[in-house]
Structures are given as C-alpha cells and as structure tokens.
Amino acid sequence: xxxxxxxxxxxxxxxxxxxxxxxxxxxxxxxxxxxxxxxxxxxxxxxxxxxxxxxxxxxxxxxxxxxxxxxxxxxxxxxxxxxxxxxxxxxxxxxxxxxxxxxxxxxxxxxxx
Numbered sequence: 001x002x003x004x005x006x007x008x009x010x011x012x013x014x015x016x017x018x019x020x021x022x023x024x025x026x027x028x029x030x031x032x033x034x035x036x037x038x039x040x041x042x043x044x045x046x047x048x049x050x051x052x053x054x055x056x057x058x059x060x061x062x063x064x065x066x067x068x069x070x071x072x073x074x075x076x077x078x079x080x081x082x083x084x085x086x087x088x089x090x091x092x093x094x095x096x097x098x099x100x101x102x103x104x105x106x107x108x109x110x111x112x113x
Contacts, residue, residue: 004047006052009045016042028105046072051079063087065111088112 022028032111036042042092054062054076063085064073070086077084090099097112 006049007015009049013042013045013049025106037071047079051075055080061085063113085113087111 013036016036018032018037020030020032023030032085036046048067050072059080061083062077062080064070065087066089073084073086088111090112093112099110099112101108101110103109
C-alpha cells in the first residue's frame, strides 16, 4: 500500500469518526471509534492499516487495552499470526497479575495483565 493510499484511507477514517463534545465532562471531546467498527468497510480499513504498519515494525506480540484494544488487537493478531495479550481493568483477572496505573484527562486508571 502506497503512502498516498494510506493517507486517503486515514482521511476517510477520520471523516467517519463520531465526536461527542463535552463527554465525559466539559472540555473533553470524545472520539467514538465504535462508529468505525459498525461499518465493515471502515473496520477493514482500520485493521488493514494497523496490520500493515505493525508488520513493518516486526512486532512479535500485541498488547491491547479493553475494550477497543480487544477488538483491534485480536483482529490484527489474526492477520499477522502473532499472540495477543489482553490488558484488563483492575480486579477482573484471577491469579497473579502485574498492575500499572496512568492518568487520563478525566481521572486515573489502574490496569492488570
């Protein structure tokens, strides 16, 4: 895929995002990527673009945050034939886990894998 084809596909995807202003709180513009997943054409473009880029990087595993990361990561790993490691919300995994935290615009999050 050429750079100009990538650029056209990226513009197409951006044009198909749905934005919800002031969600989840004032000043935040929530970009709803699920709008891309509802349409088979846009979903395929997302998976193909990510798969193409990641294959060039030589990744041997993909880690995905729930829930969008599960959808994207699983499909990309299927395309590339590599393992997928899901990252869950704190308290959602049994057994020994590794936890990490990070800040978002609207609060702090703790994740486990």
